[in-house]
Amino acid sequence: MPPLLAVFACALFAQTPTVQVLRFAKVWTATNAPVMENAAIVLEGNRIARVEKDSGKYATGSTVIDLRRYAAIPGMIDAHTHITYFWDGAAGTNPRRQPRRHPAVAVILAAENAKRTLQTGVTTVRDLNASAGNDYALRDLIEMGKIVGPRIVAAGAGIGARPAPPGVEGMRKMVEERLAAGSDVIKLFASTGGFEDVTGKQTLSYEEMRAAVDAAHAAGKRIAIHTYGPAGFRDAVKAGPDSIEHGADVDDSTLREMARKRIWFVPTIDHNRFYIDAAAEFQFAAGSAEGLTSYIARNLDTARRAHAAGVKFAMGSDAVYSMFGQNTRELEWLVKAGLTNEEALLAATSHGAELLGMQDRIGKLAPGFLADIVAVEGEPWKDVRAAINGIRWVMKDGKAVSGTASR
Numbered sequence: 001m002p003p004l005l006a007v008f009a010c011a012l013f014a015q016t017p018t019v020q021v022l023r024f025a026k027v028w029t030a031t032n033a034p035v036m037e038n039a040a041i042v043l044e045g046n047r048i049a050r051v052e053k054d055s056g057k058y059a060t061g062s063t064v065i066d067l068r069r070y071a072a073i074p075g076m077i078d079a080h081t082h083i084t085y086f087w088d089g090a091a092g093t094n095p096r097r098q099p100r101r102h103p104a105v106a107v108i109l110a111a112e113n114a115k116r117t118l119q120t121g122v123t124t125v126r127d128l129n130a131s132a133g134n135d136y137a138l139r140d141l142i143e144m145g146k147i148v149g150p151r152i153v154a155a156g157a158g159i160g161a162r163p164a165p166p167g168v169e170g171m172r173k174m175v176e177e178r179l180a181a182g183s184d185v186i187k188l189f190a191s192t193g194g195f196e197d198v199t200g201k202q203t204l205s206y207e208e209m210r211a212a213v214d215a216a217h218a219a220g221k222r223i224a225i226h227t228y229g230p231a232g233f234r235d236a237v238k239a240g241p242d243s244i245e246h247g248a249d250v251d252d253s254t255l256r257e258m259a260r261k262r263i264w265f266v267p268t269i270d271h272n273r274f275y276i277d278a279a280a281e282f283q284f285a286a287g288s289a290e291g292l293t294s295y296i297a298r299n300l301d302t303a304r305r306a307h308a309a310g311v312k313f314a315m316g317s318d319a320v321y322s323m324f325g326q327n328t329r330e331l332e333w334l335v336k337a338g339l340t341n342e343e344a345l346l347a348a349t350s351h352g353a354e355l356l357g358m359q360d361r362i363g364k365l366a367p368g369f370l371a372d373i374v375a376v377e378g379e380p381w382k383d384v385r386a387a388i389n390g391i392r393w394v395m396k397d398g399k400a401v402s403g404t405a406s407r
């Protein structure tokens with residue numbers, strides 16, 4: 001083709017993106033619009049052009065996908081994962097005692113977690129700690145289309161007090177280093193706690209947290225603080241991050257302050273349920289279930305009082321290893337914490353998008369948004385269990401990535 005003609009052909013092609021029409025029984029858009037019945041979601045390329053009454057008549061050349069047995073919800077957002085932590089269940093190993101692996105191998109293995117995450121209807125994750133830049137690599141390979149998985153907002157390595165407390169200057173430097181290395185978001189570990197350990201002893205000072213918050217915000221980035229216990233939580237609220245993860249035994253005045261400062265809460269209640277269920281595969285010491293059970297009750301109580309105080313919630317699983325595929329079980333805990341079914345679903349869609357600063361492109365089924373669309377059996381806005389057990393088909397960025405539909 002002569003060069004001029006080639007340019008012309010490209011321009012023509014760019015102006016006529018592929019049109020796909022998705023037919024649904026019901027569409028829950030995560031906007032203020034009521035649930036639409038017998039609706040069609042019309043896509044142009046990887047974006048939603050419109051949501052309309054299904055007329056049964058479509059433009060010539062459009063691909064029509066029949067999902068009329070299902071309801072549509074936006075692709076969900078898991079605001080707290082560790083997607084590069086992989087375990088294959090090999091004999092003689094447990095998730096935390098595995099052979100040392102080259103980072104390239106770890107990234108390729110993590111593709112399995114990515115696939116299982118998509119199967120739950122989660123199309124975006126915020127990943128809050130990984131070693132060796134494995135999360136950056138997985139994020140970039142998914143973005144390039146070389147690995148099928150959710151969009152990843154990556155923190156790289158979380159910053160904590162090991163090997164030594166960083167101090168204010170050290171903290172500022174570490175935040176800047178993470179951002180230069182490729183982190184989209186900053187993660188701090190401000191207390192002990194993780195796996196079967198639920199101690200929650202504060203490990204970073206208020207001054208260190210504040211230095212990290214200021215450095216991240218000065219660079220236009222967001223920051224999440226992990227704290228299991230109340231002292232670290234109080235100082236985290238004072239420091240003013242974008243979200244606080246975990247949390248138990250937090251007093252009401254701290255929760256009111258959190259609501260006033262519009263700090264998101266990602267309580268990750270379900271991950272300790274997972275640790276109880278998976279205690280044998282992790283080979284936790286006998287009696288670990290007692291501490292975990294007690295923490296769940298106090299974590300849930302804090303979440304309840306936070307909701308009553310007006311704190312905003314995002315859904316985060318804290319999924320690791322074999323928990324991928326269970327990413328959305330947190331939804332049921334959010335309902336136990338007092339959110340309505342619809343509020344819980346918002347925590348996993350448009351509110352999660354707000355926490356990530358991506359509210360203009362994900363988390364809603366609306367014109368201009370990326371085509372992240374999940375077909376569900378049931379009505380999850382009335383009963384979130386449908387979003388946990390009823391996922392039948394998943395589209396991310398305009399491409400079907402899980403399940404089957406008829407054309």
Ligand SMILES: [Zn+2]
Nearest residue numbers: 080082128318
């Ligand atoms: Zn975590």
